[in-house]
Amino acid sequence: MALSSDTDEDISVQPSDRLLRQFVGYNIKRAYMQLQGDLTQTLAPFGLRIGTFSALAVVLGSEGISQTQLSEVLNIKRSGVVVLVDELENLGAIDRKPVETDRRAYALQVTAQGWHLWQNAERAVQSHEDALFDKLAVEDIRTLRELLVRATRSATRKRQEADE
Amino acid sequence: MALSSDTDEDISVQPSDRLLRQFVGYNIKRAYMQLQGDLTQTLAPFGLRIGTFSALAVVLGSEGISQTQLSEVLNIKRSGVVVLVDELENLGAIDRKPVETDRRAYALQVTAQGWHLWQNAERAVQSHEDALFDKLAVEDIRTLRELLVRATRSATRKRQEADE
DNA sequence: TATTGTTATACTCTATAACTATA
DNA sequence: TATAGTTATAGAGTATAACAATA
Structure with a gap:
């Protein structure tokens, strides 16, 4: 996986949605x-x-x-x-x-x-x-799009199975 | 990038949202x-x-x-x-x-x-x-989540710049 | 004057249900 | 009977604007 090195943690004391991430x-x-x-x-x-x-x-x-x-x-x-x-x-x-x-x-x-x-x-x-999205590498955008497509496909399949 | 090999094209003649993807x-x-x-x-x-x-x-x-x-x-x-x-x-x-x-x-x-x-x-x-998401590799899910976080962060930054 | 929480109201998107005209 | 499109209505979710209490 080719993520660029921007994985800074949320270490602030400010209110955050950390638990939801x-x-x-x-x-x-x-x-x-x-x-x-x-x-x-x-x-x-x-x-x-x-x-x-x-x-x-x-x-x-x-x-x-x-x-x-x-x-x-x-x-x-x-x-x-x-x-x-x-x-x-x-x-x-x-x-x-x-x-x-x-x-x-x-x-x-x-x-x-x-x-x-x-x-x-x-x-x-x-x-x-x-x-x-200019802060994301072109390659990362493509990855994101493909994963979203596949995640949606996966969710759809699950729902169809549940409907049967 | 470690996407698994599930990149099948939409080659059907059925109505699709191909242009939107x-x-x-x-x-x-x-x-x-x-x-x-x-x-x-x-x-x-x-x-x-x-x-x-x-x-x-x-x-x-x-x-x-x-x-x-x-x-x-x-x-x-x-x-x-x-x-x-x-x-x-x-x-x-x-x-x-x-x-x-x-x-x-x-x-x-x-x-x-x-x-x-x-x-x-x-x-x-x-x-x-x-x-x-069991059809997605664990690693892919992590990638997806991180990219979404970063995409959102990027979008937020853009909006803040626009508000100034 | 500005801010916190509140209320009332409106808007967007979508769903449900009933209808019509066809099939 | 079932289906394509339509209409009317209702439900989430959120926004805007005005208000009282407090800063």
């Missing part, structure tokens, strides 16, 4: 809480929120996806997707295209405008993350 | 969202929520801490701390002890009962995390 879950929560504020600010100039940014990315990567499928990928309920899609539609970023073979469903499509929006927002988020 | 922030969000449900369930039998569990841990590690200090450590507003402390007090886990030198403030203290509660809850959360 041992939990992976707590550290994930802390990291997320601190990040989401910044991310929200980064996306605001584009008229996007974290939810709509994510939804746009998924539709972009899976043209013609239905709202139900989108809810499964984003891991939220269908009722929540309606709001996100409404918002993206109002931005002119995506279209609800009727599905000829199933008139209940919509095929979600990213518009040309939506594609440009994504490009700009994606670049902003990326450089924001670069700045935010 | 490149962002550290998104992976942190995913991981947290998947984790918090399980954590809530783990804590429920003890009458604790994530917030009260965290608050109890901080008070335990910093006896006599004030509510304002607690709000700073937990990174939430003072008004939010009132609810957490009320709840822990109702559980008999902590006391609001008057401060003789400043009658506006309380010194928070963990009761004997609160200490036992923490011990049991801490053990439950720990074994839950062990089970949840």
Whole structure:
């Protein structure tokens, strides 16, 4: 493991959350809480929120996806997707295209405008993350991302086993 | 870096969040969202929520801490701390002890009962995390935790610089 | 004047449940 | 009967703003 040498201990007498740091879950929560504020600010100039940014990315990567499928990928309920899609539609970023073979469903499509929006927002988020994590080596960031993916995968597997 | 060999690509045609995976922030969000449900369930039998569990841990590690200090450590507003402390007090886990030198403030203290509660809850959360992450090598979990701590520290530093 | 704890209120995100129109 | 999308409502969790007591 190639962590750089920044493992200073918390030896202060000041109030701290030392007892909580041992939990992976707590550290994930802390990291997320601190990040989401910044991310929200980064996306605001584009008229996007974290939810709509994510939804746009998924539709972009899976043209013609239905709202139900989108809810499964984003891991939220269908009722929540309606709001996100409404918002993206109002931005002119995506279209609800009727599905000829199933008139209940919509095929979600990213518009040309939506594609440009994504490009700009994606670049902003990326450089924001670069700045935010510039104290971590590039290699460490990659490690972090991969471990998070695998931890999530592991948790998902556990939950699926529990559901059976 | 000692990642084990589980770097399978997402090559399916199924809808996916592939485009989002490149962002550290998104992976942190995913991981947290998947984790918090399980954590809530783990804590429920003890009458604790994530917030009260965290608050109890901080008070335990910093006896006599004030509510304002607690709000700073937990990174939430003072008004939010009132609810957490009320709840822990109702559980008999902590006391609001008057401060003789400043009658506006309380010194928070963990009761004997609160200490036992923490011990049991801490053990439950720990074994839950062990089970949840048993597909990750112990070394990888340590890496993940350290990187999260450092990423958060880095983000905090950035925000403080921005506030100046 | 500033700070501690408190209350009331509002906002964001998400879930649940009931509905409609299709299948 | 079951499913896709929708609507209305409610629940966490947190923020903001105003307040009383105290510094």
